[in-house]
Amino acid sequence: MTWNYSKKTTELFMAAVSGQPGTHLGEIEDADGFGEHGSLACGDALRFTFRADRHPTDPRQDRIIEARYLTFGCTSAIAASEALCAIIEEGDFTPIDALQITNQDIVDYLDGLPQAKIHCSVMGAEALEAAVFNWAQKRGVDLSELGIDIRHDEQEEGRLVCTCFGLTEPYILRKIEELNLTSIPEITNAIKAGGACMSCHHTPGGLQDMLDQVNGARATTLKQLPVLPMARAPKAQPPAEMSPFKFAKRVEEVIETYVRPQLAKDAGDIEIIDIKDSKVYCTMKGACANCMGSQSTIKMLVEQSLKDQIDQRIQVIEV
Numbered sequence: 001m002t003w004n005y006s007k008k009t010t011e012l013f014m015a016a017v018s019g020q021p022g023t024h025l026g027e028i029e030d031a032d033g034f035g036e037h038g039s040l041a042c043g044d045a046l047r048f049t050f051r052a053d054r055h056p057t058d059p060r061q062d063r064i065i066e067a068r069y070l071t072f073g074c075t076s077a078i079a080a081s082e083a084l085c086a087i088i089e090e091g092d093f094t095p096i097d098a099l100q101i102t103n104q105d106i107v108d109y110l111d112g113l114p115q116a117k118i119h120c121s122v123m124g125a126e127a128l129e130a131a132v133f134n135w136a137q138k139r140g141v142d143l144s145e146l147g148i149d150i151r152h153d154e155q156e157e158g159r160l161v162c163t164c165f166g167l168t169e170p171y172i173l174r175k176i177e178e179l180n181l182t183s184i185p186e187i188t189n190a191i192k193a194g195g196a197c198m199s200c201h202h203t204p205g206g207l208q209d210m211l212d213q214v215n216g217a218r219a220t221t222l223k224q225l226p227v228l229p230m231a232r233a234p235k236a237q238p239p240a241e242m243s244p245f246k247f248a249k250r251v252e253e254v255i256e257t258y259v260r261p262q263l264a265k266d267a268g269d270i271e272i273i274d275i276k277d278s279k280v281y282c283t284m285k286g287a288c289a290n291c292m293g294s295q296s297t298i299k300m301l302v303e304q305s306l307k308d309q310i311d312q313r314i315q316v317i318e319v
Contacts, residue, residue, distance in 0.1 A: 009110045012110070018262045025070070027047065048068075050131055062095060064092075069085060086109070087109055096141075106125065107121050122175070163200070169210070184208060251275060251310065269284075
């Protein structure tokens with residue numbers, strides 16, 4: 001599947017993975033605020049850190065002066081993390097004021113995201129909340145006295161609904177209300193719940209029951225249970241609408257248009273060795289050949305560009 005990202009989303013992603021000045025990929029040592037959201041098990045994880053200019057007498061007037069992130073995820077996850085850091089640094093926020101930033105602010109900053117990628121913006125907003133809670137603990141700020149309820153313990157407490165992604169009932173209910181979610185696909189797009197085995201969709205106390213609890217019950221036309229996905233995915237092939245020749249030509253076009261110009265900025269290059277089914281075999285050239293970060297470049301720049309522009313099943317293998 002090809003995602004239709006905005007120009008701004010693509011530019012932020014490219015700038016981040018190539019390490020251009022002004023980008024925010026990284027981690028702050030001894031950070032004033034530290035927060036994480038997601039997990040490697042579900043395919044998206046974000047670690048967010050910030051440094052604050054500390055007010056000498058009133059910690060509530062601290063100002064965030066630097067924000068950084070480490071993201072394991074797709075183009076939209078990296079671009080959304082960049083957007084979050086940029087919004088914070090450009091806005092001269094106190095940590096408390098930064099809590100006003102919503103996932104919709106991040107989406108708007110990116111000039112929109114595909115519906116199926118909205119969860120990437122939610123991930124950034126959640127990590128920000130966790131970092132502000134961490135800052136408040138360090139600085140002795142009682143958020144509850146300020147009427148702020150971050151619900152930092154929702155993921156640990158409450159009935160587990162989505163076992164695949166470890167999401168609990170209080171968390172899912174809150175997100176249904178906050179994001180005005182009205183269907184199971186909308187929940188999956190926003191927070192990934194129900195996106196794997198699907199067993200929590202219509203089970204008693206599952207996603208549909210929670211939607212009915214928040215939005216009111218509605219008549220269902222479901223006549224049979226959903227068909228569960230296959231235990232093993234079939235062997236990946238080039239997109240059905242493309243012949244192997246067209247698939248190879250499209251790979252070459254993306255490499256030439258999107259990837260090679262980014263590598264050239266650091267005196268690097270790439271050579272395609274072979275293409276078999278959805279696997280692209282390549283070797284890094286120039287300065288990239290002996291770079292310790294070549295594997296990261298292959299996954300975050302080369303493979304992700306091909307996935308976004310051509311097909312999500314593509315694998316890039318260095319030889």
